[in-house]
Amino acid sequence: MASIQLKTIKKSFGPVDVLKGIDIDIKDGEFVAFVGPSGCGKSTLLRLIAGLESITEGDLLIDETRMNDLSPKERGIAMVFQSYALYPHMSVYKNMAFGLSVAKKDKAQIKERVMNAARILQLEEYLDRYPRQLSGGQRQRVAIGRAIVRNPKVFLFDEPLSNLDAALRADMRVELARLHGDLKSTMIYVTHDQIEAMTLADKIVVLYDGMLQQVGTPLELYHQPANLFVAGFIGSPKMNLIKGKVIARDESGITLDIPHLKLGPVQFADAQRLEPGDDITLGIRPNDFSDKGGQAGELSGSVLLAERLGNETVVSIKAGDQIWTATIDGLNPVRLGDEITVTFDPQSIHLFDKDGKALERLNLSSLIHETLK
């Protein structure tokens, strides 16, 4: 049980600045996911917290205590590696007991804690096996078991599921969620898979280019991405991001010039930041489009590609020289080259100013507002 504070953490490898000042506040018992594309510094950040890399600048606090200069074992953390990093010459039991036996705990206590972890992870019948005799999912569970037995204040996961196949990954995701529910420890989870982040995390930290892009709950990130990067990164299929201009601003809202898009004035909480003539980027999630009609916003174009997924069809629509993505009804018989008109609720759009910063949306549904608080 521990809270973690990162205060303007910086990390450089020689002349290369990998992390450029990261501030994060993690509450006790929270499940936090670090996401971002490869090379964004998320793994480095995790290794800084673990104590495997030194912190160039800034403070790392665990339970209000500065940890910068302490060794990994003094930090009270446990880490699960992407490669599992099981000791190949030790049985499952010994792998899990290693940390305790290094700490010179007595045999009975070690046994009790290992058996307990084995029970939680359903590893009891594998205790005498060696890592090479286990499947990927079992190895992963042993790696988690090795973390559990030490009863750490903080669990760190470095892309723990990326070596597993899709079905197993979904199972392990459920198990991790259950584990977090049972143990109620603080957990930090690094992943490049946004589905893992969205489903598991209480709070998601989006990193890009060594900088913090946004910290928030999964729904906050989805419905109110702070900038263009987060908007494009969270959500699948990717949000449509189309450049345009502000034509006018009055009491009825902002009027935008977006080629081939029919859209009335739109309202944003901080609309007064924009002036007529400003460059903006408009964002619409593909699943905010519909082929059923009856909504005020409209987009027409020719179908460039139709990917039929069954429950829905993802179409690429070419309008002028812009290509839009929209998800429509799975049974829509649309074919390549057909003209199509899709509609959307004007309130569902996102707007980003010329620096890529999002405008604050109004009218997020009360349900989302509940979750956001």
Next chain:
Amino acid sequence: MTRNQSHIWIFLAPAVLIYSIFMIYPLLDSIRLSFYDQSETGDLSFAGLVNYVALFGDPNWSEPFWNALINNFKFFAMHMLVQNPIGLLLAAILSLPKLSGRGSYRTLIFMPTMLSVVIIGFIWQLILSPLWGVAEGLMWNVGLGDYYNAWLGEEGSALITLSLISVWQFVGIPMMLIYAALLNVPEDLTEAALIDGAGHWSIFWRIKFPLILPTIAMVSILTFVANFNAFDLIYAVKGTLAGPNFSTDIMGSFFYRTFFGFQLQLGSPTMGATVATMMFLVILIGVMGYLLLIQRRLTRYSL
């Protein structure tokens, strides 16, 4: 099936032929020779186990034989106790992440291995010489002059000194092999152990060492074979007499004297073949013992 087998033999033939002519035939022929006796005119006649009876029964033969064999085991023990631990230590130091100048150390330590044994023997003989060697002067400079002795000339220390010269020359080989094995241990494992709370000492002994054990076993058996075939260093430093008073005599030098003769004795090809066969047997027993008792129990872990 028949066609299959014939092409297998055609592909195997060159290697089998060369190996048979240059390895198997000479080996079998020297074993055969050990069962013959040579008359004064040079004629060979089959004599059964006479040579072996002489080697073990006649004190003129058995005393130098046992002396050489025991010396050889001492020679081997020195390598196992000094060369391989130092090789391990150097490899561990070389694999420290924060070491700078790694490449230079590696090359410098490996350098003597590439020099001729004759040159090594000669250089060390000069260094250690009580008359013109630099060893005594150097030791006086650091205040250890009182401890200087003519180590190569003393019966009690000559063999150990020669062993240490050999260790100095060849320590690079175990170092390189173990260093390569250490590099193969994934960094994730050491990091996982670090997080588990292990210090560097226990990471080395409890994680890395078990994983490089197969390499250490291999280094040991290579050392064994090389030591029991050793000859050149003794010959370069001490000549055929392996003095003082045969205290540095090992199987190789004993065989050389027996086969080619020396100041006090004519050479005898048949007795030489007998000694060579005994060398072969000692190495064979050692290697078989290693394969059957040790290697079977070692597991190589895929890392």
